[in-house]
Amino acid sequence: MTRRFIPDLTEEQIADKQLEGLKWTVGHVFEGSPFYRSQLEQAGVAPDDVKSLDDLQKLPFTTAEDLKDGYPMPLLSVPEADVVRIHGSSGTTGKRKILAYTQNDIDLWRDMFARCYEMAGLTVEDRVQICVGYGLWTAGAGFQLGCERFGAMALPVGPGLLEIQLQMLTDLKSTCLCSTSSMALLMGEEVHKHGLTDKIALKRAIFGSETHTPKMRRQFEESLGLEHSFDIIGMTELYGPGTGLECEAHDGIHYWADLYIVEIIDPVTLEPVAPGEQGEMVVTSLQKEASPLIRYRTHDLTRLIPGRCACGVTMPRIDKIAGRSDDMFIFRGVNIYPGQIGSVLERFDDLSAEYQISLTRREGLDHMTVRVERSPDGSSDHDESLAKAVATDIRKHILVRSEVKVVAPGTLPRSFAKTKRVQDERGEE
Numbered sequence: 137m138t139r140r141f142i143p144d145l146t147e148e149q150i151a152d153k154q155l156e157g158l159k160w161t162v163g164h165v166f167e168g169s170p171f172y173r174s175q176l177e178q179a180g181v182a183p184d185d186v187k188s189l190d191d192l193q194k195l196p197f198t199t200a201e202d203l204k205d206g207y208p209m210p211l212l213s214v215p216e217a218d219v220v221r222i223h224g225s226s227g228t229t230g231k232r233k234i235l236a237y238t239q240n241d242i243d244l245w246r247d248m249f250a251r252c253y254e255m256a257g258l259t260v261e262d263r264v265q266i267c268v269g270y271g272l273w274t275a276g277a278g279f280q281l282g283c284e285r286f287g288a289m290a291l292p293v294g295p296g297l298l299e300i301q302l303q304m305l306t307d308l309k310s311t312c313l314c315s316t317s318s319m320a321l322l323m324g325e326e327v328h329k330h331g332l333t334d335k336i337a338l339k340r341a342i343f344g345s346e347t348h349t350p351k352m353r354r355q356f357e358e359s360l361g362l363e364h365s366f367d368i369i370g371m372t373e374l375y376g377p378g379t380g381l382e383c384e385a386h387d388g389i390h391y392w393a394d395l396y397i398v399e400i401i402d403p404v405t406l407e408p409v410a411p412g413e414q415g416e417m418v419v420t421s422l423q424k425e426a427s428p429l430i431r432y433r434t435h436d437l438t439r440l441i442p443g444r445c446a447c448g449v450t451m452p453r454i455d456k457i458a459g460r461s462d463d464m465f466i467f468r469g470v471n472i473y474p475g476q477i478g479s480v481l482e483r484f485d486d487l488s489a490e491y492q493i494s495l496t497r498r499e500g501l502d503h504m505t506v507r508v509e510r511s512p513d514g515s516s517d518h519d520e521s522l523a524k525a526v527a528t529d530i531r532k533h534i535l536v537r538s539e540v541k542v543v544a545p546g547t548l549p550r551s552f553a554k555t556k557r558v559q560d561e562r563g564e565e
């Protein structure tokens with residue numbers, strides 16, 4: 137099958153492109169970036185030392201700290217006059233991360249994103265409602281650039297603005313929704329509430345930027361009447377969203393391995409994990425000019441999926457992002473990722489996908505309360521036995537005691553962006 141945007145490369149051809157890109161990148165940053173030059177010199181590596189892909193292991197890691205230290209234009213490897221744009225991340229604490237782009241960087245990002253729309257099975261006839269943040273954030277700009285490059289119609293609504301969202305869905309008959317999974321859930325609820333199910337024309341959704349459970353996904357796929365939904369990956373440090381997308385086989389996310397290298401490491405030992413095992417994703421860009429990345433630690437947890445995909449695309453795959461290594465919390469000596477709680481809840485058909493974990497400390501002892509919403513068609517009669525069953529399962533699978541409360545649908549706070557699953561109030565005893 138010929139595709140307009142996704143290249144059909146063999147494993148060898150991808151490896152050749154990776155080696156060529158790695159050599160170029162190391163030479164480029166050595167010449168252009170005092171930060172990278174000093175990093176490489178400290179590691180005792182010169183650009184000529186990169187002769188094979190195995191030599192990647194010799195290169196030093198780059199971290200979010202390095203980006204902060206280099207504020208406001210970290211990792212800059214070209215003259216400022218060559219920078220045509222900057223984007224920034226939300227940055228939870230302190231200074232935000234700001235990354236610079238040359239025109240070539242923007243063009244490449246646009247082409248990568250066009251690959252995503254192609255992967256999602258869209259055509260130029262599609263109408264793409266973009267419900268993500270515009271401005272400093274990369275999300276809006278990425279979805280927009282890619283849509284125009286691909287040739288579909290962009291409806292740039294931005295996040296929130298529910299009334300306008302519903303108006304666009306019904307009047308302009310958007311066929312593809314782009315949003316966070318929380319926003320897609322909320323839109324599904326609103327469409328239902330206003331009786332608009334038969335008046336909208338959505339077929340597909342591209343969603344991302346936060347971890348989701350299969351249950352959340354089924355919920356918004358059903359309420360919006362979707363044929364398919366696709367998980368998208370991306371981060372400001374590596375252009376933005378659009379660096380990979382799930383395909384119609386729904387068995388992992390294809391990433392653009394001709395444009396960046398993915399390594400999976402153990403976040404503690406920093407050594408590569410065994411093939412197929414979960415660990416922290418580390419990325420190295422291959423053509424990025426303004427702010428290249430060399431072994432950048434993303435803190436995203438995932439694994440490489442071995443083998444070829446049934447869809448026929450040869451680009452390799454990673455699993456959906458299972459969480460962030462820094463989202464982990466420690467409860468009574470046990471390391472827990474919020475997604476583990478989500479996976480337990482997944483097994484109960486009478487529960488919805490919305491949940492919240494709160495951690496408190498009383499008399500020196502930590503307590504965990506998990507609040508989860510009953511499914512919209514469930515009855516409150518079984519709340520107590522359901523809560524008990526969930527607590528038992530959490531104990532069995534995660535080895536901790538928790539108090540579970542089943543609450544009415546719509547009780548827990550909703551968010552347009554990323555829903556905060558964990559409230560840690562243990563410092564406020």
Ligand code: ZN
Pocket residue numbers: 383384385386390445446447448449
């Ligand atoms: Zn595939």
